[in-house]
Amino acid sequence: MDKNPNNSQENNEVRKGPWTMEEDLILINYIANHGEGVWNSLARSAGLKRTGKSCRLRWLNYLRPDVRRGNITAEEELLIMELHAKWGNRWSKIAKHLPGRTDNEIKNYWRTRIQKHLKQVESSSTSTTTSRQETTMSSSDNHREQACAAASHLSTASASTQQPNNNYVSNQQQNTPYLPSMSASSSYPVDHHQHAMEATSYNIVPPHQMHPVVTTTDNFWVTPDEDLWAMQLFNAYNN
């Protein structure tokens, strides 16, 4: 529900759906120059036909330079499960304990990976679980129990067969600070896809760690489009 009349007013020309490269650049540039906050007016001032909410979400979950990409590590995984056992679905609270990870990312990770494993564990353990155990265990104990079970399940799985879906973000496996990937996971029109998949990484570093590395074969931009995009972003951060 957006009771905000401004929003409904904006809705006449508000854009939805995937963000374009141009929109990203505008947002990044604007925030680089003016800082973040007051998202509705930011969206207007920057000339973006997006709601403030949309801008905020895009920035926080994707464009922010300190967002960490790449696979959730085993340590992070355990931490997530531990914190979830403690707090439940308080994703933003959990995310605060995982630097660079967003609540959205953790939430997605939980739903797509951990929950799946929990179900597997649950179904395999229901046959052995006694009703007495079920009745005496508190819900948080139960959470914890499940989390531990899933943790061991996951760690063995990841050691052997678990192949996180790298199809989208092969360039994000290094846990380096990053900028939006041009891979298919990004929102941009996807005829970039093939070469984006081949370009394993660009390694642009946010302002607070400004040591751009574009030296190895892993760190080149394959197409002029990508090159331009990355350089523009880089310039935006430098401003």
Add this chain to the structure above:
DNA sequence: AAATAGCGCAACCGCAGAATC
């Protein structure tokens, strides 16, 4: 080679609480 099932992710939605007018 085509169809489709399943998966992961980005983005949207609705809501509630905080901040501001």
Add this chain to the structure above:
DNA sequence: GGATTCTGCGGTTGCGCTATT
């Protein structure tokens, strides 16, 4: 003190991709 606006959160959806049939 009430109305309005903004912000942040959690749940959900839709799209693009790979794997499988």
